[in-house]
Amino acid sequence: MRKIFLACVLGLLTGGTSSQAQPKLPYDTWYAGVIAPDHMEAWVESVDVIDRRGLAYERVNGGVPSYATTVAGWPSHPAGGAGKGVRGIDLPEIIFVRWQSLVEPQTYNVRINIPEWVREEMLKPQAPYCRGQKRVVEGMYRRFITIGLAPGGIAKAWVGGPCLQSIEIGRFEAAISKVGPYGGTSNGEHRPLSDKAKAYIEQHGVPYGSW
Template identity: 50%
Template sequence: MIARTLILLTALILSGCQNSKPIEPFPPKPNLPYHAWYIGLQAPDYMESWVDGVDLTDVNDLMYERVFGGVASTRTPADNKGEARGWPERPGAGSSFPMSGIDLPEKITVRWQSLAEPEAYRASIDIPQWVRDEMRTERRVFCLFDNDYVYQYRKYIAIGVAPGGVAKFWLMGSCLEPLEIGRVEGEINPVGPYNGTSNGEFYRPPSPNAQHYIDTHGIPFGSW
């Protein structure tokens, strides 16, 4: 009797295993030569911006929403001593954040508030294959910080956001020359700031130094 019961239980267990849904696999672990790559945010002098969020799709077609956001790095020197027109010849990474556990990007979308206008924008860019190839390539470069030659990767994707909906993307390393990925003219975000959760209200007005520059020089649309 006990033997028959054990046989029936075993059959039920096996039947249940056969009918159960397969367990979904975890996303593949990125096969990168470093722990994480980075996204950085910046804006031209005085053109302060608040980034509502950066969304991306990686090479495995996995989508990630709001992997980074917040204040875009910018300079606001007093007495209008900065220059809002154009981008620096060698832009920095800006305020950056690691994309830990995320594979290299296929597409990046940035949503931001241009506080100088104010207006809310969004822009997307498809990342070319040469960018991902370069992100995996180690380069030898002389680094002033070390006063010596070092080996580095270009593992920073810097995003510059500007009034008028312009977004520019660079690939860079700490001591390596930045490479331009592309420039995108975005669109007004139809849902408004904060992805439509703030009833149209913007984050804050520009800082006093930024507002003084705008009042005396205006916004140099078309220079970015």
Template identity: 45%
Template sequence: MNKLKAMLSLGLLLWLAGCANGAHRLPYDSWRLGFGAPSYMEVWIETADVVDVQERVFRRAMSGLPAINTPKNLKGDPRGWPERPGAGAGKQVLGADLPRLLYVRWQSLAEPQTYEVYIVIPEATRLAMVKPERGYCAARGQWREDYRDMLSIGLAPGGIARVWLMGACLSAIDVARVQGTVVKEGPDGGQSGGQYALPLEPESKAYIEKFGIPYGSW
């Protein structure tokens, strides 16, 4: 009996330690950070860093290409944001508690220009991330309890970052629209000699040459 009590006490202590460092604070294993860009307005993400509520930093939680649509017939419309934004291209932020701050540095290949932005995640957003809600999952054709465990960020020319919170079966909530600033050193912090990561796709180049960049629509 004493051995059993000792084992139970040890288990309780380990559980409490896990709670203290955030390992058991979320009702899910991890949350997702995703990115998108307006049609033809191509982007290369140099880094997306996360600071959680415990002040831990998760560097390069995401980098590379966001989700983007580039129809070959130039019939895509880059103006504004979709009524129902998608989750974007991204990754699970493993081991993180709820986010407090995001830092994103990206190359706007459409201009071209390099931007950075600091995005403060409101307390109301964090509360929504751990609040279960009943939603309809079209893919499964059923109602189920779900969490908004996805942060989706749209990156647009002019240094605009738009943030939504969503769940697989729940509608998106508008979190913030943030104006980024130009990185004076240029792409890759000046380490690439002013060279951007990728050339524009032919469809994007053709669209921009014909219609220009719709600044002010984002």
């Protein structure tokens, strides 16, 4: 009887997890992407998500961000960035990013609260004109969350999508990580800055305050 009882409990738990893992969205995945200003090199240690069901997902993204074509400020309508589609996770309520700003160097943690209006926007079907296809395309969505990471611990977030104008979510100031790079496992050593970025910064400096 005990084995049967345990099997039933495990079956219920498995079934509950399975149903939770499949959010009801009008698309298979939403996208979490990261960008950084040109020459302002960074290394993303982790992008973690708490979705609107309160479920937590660690390391949905990481690594080298895409670099914007601007050094000071941000592109007019950033959308995408380095990352991947987030499958099986409901729309985000909170996004945490831990990254190394290599030009300083410094390690930062930032919490990005996603307002309800952003999730509502991500669920609205759109019919934009797509220049690449030279026609109006039905059933498009703003399902890209793009996060910009800049020296000084500044982060900015937008919601956008293919052929759609990006909308700014907000600007956020990160905290310096108390444990340092790599969760305190590297004796304070950050990833090295590339020679190209180092030469640019030595000549032009870092445009703090422009982000």
